[in-house]
Amino acid sequence: AQSVTQLGSHVSVSEGALVLLRCNYSSSVPPYLFWYVQYPNQGLQLLLKYTSAATLVKGINGFEAEFKKSETSFHLTKPSAHMSDAAEYFCAVSPNTGTASKLTFGTGTRLQVTL
Amino acid sequence: NAGVTQTPKFRVLKTGQSMTLLCAQDMNHEYMYWYRQDPGMGLRLIHYSVGEGTTAKGEVPDGYNVSRLKKQNFLLGLESAAPSQTSVYFCASSSHTDTQYFGPGTRLTVL
Numbered sequence: 001a002q003s004v005t006q007l008g009s010h011v012s013v014s015e016g017a018l019v020l021l022r023c024n025y026s027s028s029v030p031p032y033l034f035w036y037v038q039y040p041n042q043g044l045q046l047l048l049k050y051t052s053a054a055t056l057v058k059g060i061n062g063f064e065a066e067f068k069k070s071e072t073s074f075h076l077t078k079p080s081a082h083m084s085d086a087a088e089y090f091c092a093v094s095p096n097t098g099t100a101s102k103l104t105f106g107t108g109t110r111l112q113v114t115l
Numbered sequence: 116n117a118g119v120t121q122t123p124k125f126r127v128l129k130t131g132q133s134m135t136l137l138c139a140q141d142m143n144h145e146y147m148y149w150y151r152q153d154p155g156m157g158l159r160l161i162h163y164s165v166g167e168g169t170t171a172k173g174e175v176p177d178g179y180n181v182s183r184l185k186k187q188n189f190l191l192g193l194e195s196a197a198p199s200q201t202s203v204y205f206c207a208s209s210s211h212t213d214t215q216y217f218g219p220g221t222r223l224t225v226l
Contacts, residue, residue: 009155034214043119043205043217044158090157102148102173103215105157 002027002093006106014114019063019078021109023091026072033074034092034103035065044090050074061085086113117141119218121206127224128196136191136221138206144216146209147189148173149181151202152220158205164189196225 007022025031032051036044048059055067061084065076074091091106122137138147145166150158150173160173164183178200180192189208193200203222207215 036217041220043219044207045217046214049214102160102163103158105159107155107157 002031002095002104004091004093004104004106006089006091006109008109009107010110010112012112012114013081015083016080019076019081019085019111021076021089021091021111023065023074023076023106024072025074025091025093027093027095029095032094033065033067034094035059035063035074035076036090036092037061038088038090038108040087047076047089081111081113083113083115086111119206119208119216121204121218121221123221124219125222127226128193129226130197132196133192133194134196134223135193136204136206136223138189138191138208138218139187140189140206140208140216141187142208142210142216143186144208144210145186146211146215147183148207148209148215149179149189149191150205150207151175152205153202161191161204196223198225201225 003026005024034049035047038044048057050067058064063078088108088110090108092103094103119140148163149161152158159175162181164170167186170181182190206218209215
């Protein structure tokens with residue numbers, strides 16, 4: 001069984017401030033972990049993914065996430081927020097089986113960026 | 116290369132009506148998925164397919180049926196729509212590498 005918990009359904013930061021979106025996972029087998037972003041009225045777009053290689057994963061648009069097994073976390077960060085980062089962010093987990101597997105999503109965190 | 120496309124983009128149904136949502140992908144992916152997205156609940160898997168002619172149930176399959184007659188298409192059917200099926204529906208596809216690519220979504224309202 002696997003699950004994802006995203007702490008904070010809404011996060012507000014000022015433009016230029018650090019973005020930190022939290023994700024904790026539970027998985028009975030080694031996981032693959034993903035962050036997706038959803039802009040208003042659009043589908044989900046992959047930001048980055050962890051597939052058991054480097055624990056620090058760099059994604060698009062300046063985002064990165066660090067896999068911490070001891071903390072069962074995969075938090076998403078960006079050093080400096082931009083207005084265009086305002087969107088909803090979803091963390092997801094799938095079991096590391098080597099084949100495409102069902103994703104389990106968190107409930108999402110809506111990021112607001114203010115001037 | 117259009118990626119994943121969904122038809123229609125919006126639809127309003129009356130309770131008891133039926134409809135089919137079409138998902139098409141041009142990436143030659145083996146795997147396809149249907150999700151629903153509801154406020155505060157993230158995305159939940161309805162049905163999925165690991166290849167042409169195969170389908171399987173996801174987390175919330177009740178009230179839905181699917182078919183994968185062609186590799187590039189994955190259809191989601193509602194035989195008798197209910198207000199509880201008001202949602203945004205997303206289709207996704209992937210190869211064996213676990214990265215799923217999503218379509219733009221279909222917003223369905225059942226009155």
